[in-house]
Amino acid sequence: MRMAELSKRSGVPIATIKYYLREGLLPQGETVSATRAEYGEAHLRRLRLIRALIEVGEVPVAGISAILKRVDDPSVTPHVMLGTVQYALGARPAGDSLTGDSPAGDPDRIAAEAEVAALIEDMGWRITPGAPARDLLAAALAALRGTGSAPAGPPLRDYAEAMARLAAAEVSSVDEGNRSELAESAIVGMVLYERVLVAIHRLAQENASAQVFTGNNGGYNKLREGMR
Amino acid sequence: MRMAELSKRSGVPIATIKYYLREGLLPQGETVSATRAEYGEAHLRRLRLIRALIEVGEVPVAGISAILKRVDDPSVTPHVMLGTVQYALGARPAGDSLTGDSPAGDPDRIAAEAEVAALIEDMGWRITPGAPARDLLAAALAALRGTGSAPAGPPLRDYAEAMARLAAAEVSSVDEGNRSELAESAIVGMVLYERVLVAIHRLAQENASAQVFTGNNGGYNKLREGMR
């Protein structure tokens, strides 16, 4: 298959495919002559993976590049690879430009970090010390406690227990197939199930809000009036 | 408080505060003279809210502007306001630039939409027909089914039940205080608890991956060897 066909079949413009080739997201096709290269089904699959990560997963191109380097390196174990995905996803600049209530030093932040450590300990989880998700959680908690106006919400433990159950099912469903398929499937799973989780959480929030704030309505949700 | 002090106390540079004023994220201070305006605690609180939404919540500035317009409009009910937040968060360009497997027309996408509708029906949820989270979920599911290499994962119902429980607790914890505080607290809650959820999900995934892929290790997670 030539580039034009790859483009048509994937729906990705040729200029963009060239860009992905340059960035190393997509491996080069097999060069047939100076002006011709042959692409296979693997390229198409890879391209779809890239699009899914970018469009649905909102993973930055640089992160995808880092992920795919690991996928294509046979010496990397699945667990390490998942770690790479986490790093690529959590590529938070760690003190974004403005360092108002900076990562370290802020008392809210320190308290939040302790809370995170306690949660992990409580759950008996094995988590790398430098895992980006730790920072992510600590930052979210610090912001939650620090904005003044923050609702109490459910205890972290409730989140952790629910997530432990779901994550166990997600990860165990990955455990099959050959290495490179396993790799791609694990990545897709990690990134896309996170989006699924978020989307369903939002739906659940909307429903909960409807239950709490609109008796049987406030002019917003006219349908399903008498349902309940 | 003058702008310099507002900047110092919030950690946000003056230039950026001016930018937020221009964009309407932050209300003007009380003009005292042609070159002097007075800012109060409310401005500081609002500024912290903005930073939390941008840094932790990754909400685009345009979305924050839309959200805050509703917060400052007393005729908007809490439920509608939460809807606005969802729109601001899910401001997905709906066919991003390249329309490869476009929103409509794609069979994977249509199947995914049916799956979403069935889930909502099953759970007995009240969800607006045009809710952005519907699209978000449908897009994630379509990508999941369409990449070829996708793990089965837990049934959607499991996610939905877990999220229903958490969302109910989140929303009910918001139900107090005066209107504008309630509004801000609801926003903070929606956005930041989502980050908390995501972060804990990632931690749970890392742990699950460690359990499944490393018997008692692969050279990655040297600590806690004999724990289990």
Next chain:
DNA sequence: AAGATTGGATAGTGACACTCTCCAATATAG
């Protein structure tokens, strides 16, 4: 032989979130 297509290199685009530079009108200090 004539036109189209290809891979590859280089430069340009638009969106985004700031950030910088000016400016005239005050404040404030000596």
Next chain:
DNA sequence: CTATATTGGAGAGTGTCACTATCCAATCTT
């Protein structure tokens, strides 16, 4: 009552990101 500093406000400039457009010479295709 000057001299210096600061303020709010407006406009243009910056860096990043993910593309997108333009050229080009070397092939294919007809």
